[in-house]
Amino acid sequence: MSESAEPFAAERTAGARHGWLAGVNPVAKLAASAVIALPLVFTLDIVSAAVAVVLECVLFLFAGLSWRTFWIRTAPVWIAAPLTGVTIALYGRSSGTVVFEWFIMRVSEGSLELALATFLRVLAIALPSVVLFVTVDPTDLADGLAQVWRLPARFVMGALAGLRMVGLFIDDWRALELARRARGVADAGRLRRFFGMAFALLVLSIRRGSKLATAMEARGFGADTPRTFARESRFGASGWILVAIAAAVSIIAVAAAVATGAFNFILGPQD
């Protein structure tokens, strides 16, 4: 292998991590998700969310994601969004004609409209976030946060190293479960056992964490020397393009809502 300063670019082929989007700085993806989400969080109408979803779906075609990956990764969103909608329809603030009523459930025209707006909103915010983050590698994100946004390296790298321990916790949890069966205490008291295991896991994770901290310190982590970065993280033109696209989606969505008179700013005067 050649000793270039960026030895991974050519080799990174795992999973969905290729295509145009994979080369965009993770920080740009974070910013783009925020730019799309922001206006949608502060409005509550059908038009802006619907326009955003439609535009996003067109853009997804160019994201370089296979259909299979797309549906697998976004499946939770497709489940959560309708559930949110149904909840709002049943229990949301009602207005207009009441369509259906039973106990505390009351479905009205107003709550149905609210439900549809919420459903679309969840899709419009969550789908692009999922699609953008499928191609984000945690290490690259940490590099970006530390170099592009200049967040403290101590905090970012510490969080990154800690994240890697999550897999160990899952193994620990399984072992704790089996060990309790082996020790004869797994027949009853499920709730109490759960808390006991949670506490044991906490103790184990603190121990693992302090060992990891020692290993990191032994490699000079936390010293006063200014830290350098082995991998350069550049925001670059592609980053700006992605953020610009996200901004365009937001602007078009809000503009469409204003133009049709549907615009409903949640902090503004209520009708």
Place this chain on the structure above:
Amino acid sequence: MNTAGTRPARIDARGWGWRHAGRAAWAVAGLELRIDAGERVLLLGASGSGKSTLLHGLAGVLGGDEEGEAAGELLVDGAPAAAARGRAGLVLQDPDSQVILARVGDDVAFGCENLGVPREQIWPRVHDALDAVGLDVALDRPTKALSGGQKQRLALAGAVAMRPGLLLLDEPTANLDPRGVGEVVGAVGRVLDATGATLVVVEHRVDAWLPLVNRVIVLGAGEAGTTVVADGSPQAVLGGTGATLAAAGVWVPGFGPRHPSPPTTAEAETLLDATGLAISRVHRPRKASDAAFAPNVVAREIALDVRAGSALAVTGPNGAGKSTLGLTIAGLLAPVAGRVRAAPILAGELGPDPMRWRSRELLTRIGTVFQDPEHQLLSATVRGELEVGPRALGLGQAEMDARIEPLLERLRLDRLARANPYTLSGGEKRRLTVAAALATAPRMLVLDEPTFGQDARTWAELVALLAELRDEGTGIVVVTHDDDVVRALHAKRYALEVQR
């Protein structure tokens, strides 16, 4: 390897001591020691003599005033060790807790980044370090896919990339299988030959390290603080104090722990047998027909039987599924295919499938000792830990005491009866979990790596105890990569290979 920038370090301890915060006793006190640049030192001593503390002190990772109190001076090249970041590289015992980043190249580069090495110099250093330790994998290889020996060499490469003048190794091979031990020792030898760095290594199993070192220092804790009990060439020290060291738990060649006598009784009837077994740690089969080919299956077509009064050793390299097999025949994991069947002599009034027994019903039938003792600790005291099983069986206090007292004494836990299990040493924890399993007198005992990282004294005690249980008619299953255990117990061997 490019050795520019590597200058062997000199060590001076002048009345140095360290007391961990919240402890009354000093871990190290009044230590006087000098190690010259380029020396290769094996540091020995009984457990509690302060070896690890000294190593951590030299690496500058003992921490500040909140972590403990220091006395005297500990100098690396004449400067306080704590201020000499980057002069020392430290490799610790546990392979899993030393991996810092997700990709091999990034992990090795981590130390260089922290030292502020310019980017264009980092990647050549990473390549040199990986070459030096003989870890020939792609830079973007996921670190979690490495074996234990590879992880330890990765940690070594991470230290080497910092170009330290002092290499500190704290039991770097205690958790490895024999192949991993060879890999790591070989890698350290190549690094030292290339850099000439000073080496201080702490390790119970000295035989693997003897060809590499030219000085052995034995620490002892006495009235006057930490003293150097013996110091000199390996031949002189081990020849002179070998017997004393062996008694203190060090594995000295020629003074190895005594093996128990062979089985006194002939092998008796089968307690449990397994046929056509396919095992997995997570998978639960939906269809029996395709289950044997499920992706998570680590081993298949396993057939074995566990007999009363006999020991069975499950051996094989890391990742072959030894622990999973142990848990499966212990009635804790359901097999993906095939079956585990307990004979009526073991099952009693219950059915033959141990997975269908209740947790409490396992206690008198199959006892399990896990690889990591901390996974199975349940109580706030050592004594409480031993009472868990008998209490679940509904035994009265008198009978409980009658069982627990002899166990506490037998496993040298009587003085620790009120201690919190989490505060025990590794060897004490191991003895505790074995005692806890024995408190309910199971007919069959499954132990996962019971001798992992144990000193020679604990090793000898455990093996003697297992041999005694075997001769009393218990069926013993040990999952191990320690060939000495297999030999000492005269165990039958069931060898697993890495599949896939």
